[in-house]
Amino acid sequence: MEAEFAGAVQRAGVPGASIAVLQDGQLATAAAGTLSLATGVEATVDSVFQIGSITKLWTASLVMQLVDEGLVELDQPIQTYLPEFQVGDHLAAATITVRHLLSHQAGFEGDIFTDTGRGDDAIARYVATLDELPQVFPPGALFAYNNAGYVVLGRLVEKLRDQPYNTVLSQRLAEPLGLTSVSPSPYEAILHRVAVGHVEGPDGQVESAPFWAMAPSNAPAGSMLAMTAGDLVGFARLALNQGQGPDGARLLGPGAVQAMLTRQVDLPRLTGMGQAWGLGYEIDADQPTLVVGHDGNTIGQAAFLRIVPEAGLAIALLTNGGDPYQLFSQTVSVLLRDLIGFEQELWPAPPAQPTAADFDFRPCLGRYVSSIADFVVRQDDDGRFWMDRLPKGLLLEMGERPDQQELVPLGPDQLIQKEPIGGLYPIFAFLGDDGLGRRRYIHYGRVVERAD
8 A cells, every 4th residue: 555555645636635544453644745735844753634525424423422321212213402593494494303314314405514613503503593594395305415414413512512513522532532633623733733624716717715724613514624544443443342342431332323224215326425324424325335435625635435344444535635536445445345255336527428319318407506506407499408507595696607518428317427527427316206196305415405
């Protein structure tokens, strides 16, 4: 790994990266490149990178500790513990359970990144802003990745522990696991060698991101948690050792770990989202071998974690720009194949000769609307499919601009983008029936409802 990793990082155009492999208690690590193109500081195995949405596994673990202690029941409405929780549909809010939130089945819009300040009350104040969020589908009906839902879970942890989220994470997970680099905020991260994210600048060149972390209000969903790759696989020991820490102390019960790794909801074929979802964990495969994990993205940083419990294997890859998906395919996918014979399904690409002749896509055409963007799916006179993405609200304030992308057929009720974005080709699945023979939802990991 040490011999090959640096070359893979360079080929993928990634400024800097770190990788760790834990198998049967043995740890191997490697790092290459630079932490910041502006400073030229070398990436080393003790460098910390942001892990983005992999933080959701930490939040889920904190919730399952509450379940173990009998303080929370998975199938009780979240309002049992957070009576102040509210979304636009009050009837739906009263039936959304802890399990719905953990498995992304709550059904309300979830890409909400409101900045409510830097105080210890940031998460509580954020949850108070959700009272008008649209309910896209009934709780439990579908999977739709939901950042806001995990902030609600973080608030649940805060309220029942009577401590700020970051304090609970440190005291109940990082410290008992012996993880010394775990940095819940920039204030801890600055004490380490810190990776800076990189984005594409106005001239098309890769440059350092304009800021390091997103809003503290989204911390339980993954706005700023950072650590080394070695400490990330150290966290994975919970899944490998049935909830036991390195000293034998039990941080999660075996039943809680098993529940987290068991499929709760199946997914349509989507780009980079796995086959199913457990309680927190993405499930890439569960037959014949269980492979779980999570990915994460922040401002110019991307992280990947894969865990194979029966093989005692965990792999973490942390990056700070470039094409992280190419690097994943050249490292994590290769390691999974060579170590346990698992062929990771890589990111889908458009078929070489797509044709719409075999499928009727007329029920998929139309306008789908959310509070942050509208999606118009149409077919031109030449038979080609297009998606017009029209940002609004917060996305418009953040500088997003309307764009148009060609889509090509992938299968029945599935279109895939012809050109990649950030190295990936998004798949759009069309689900449900609106009562008029048309598809009710467009699904790309998030779910957006038809409006026309």
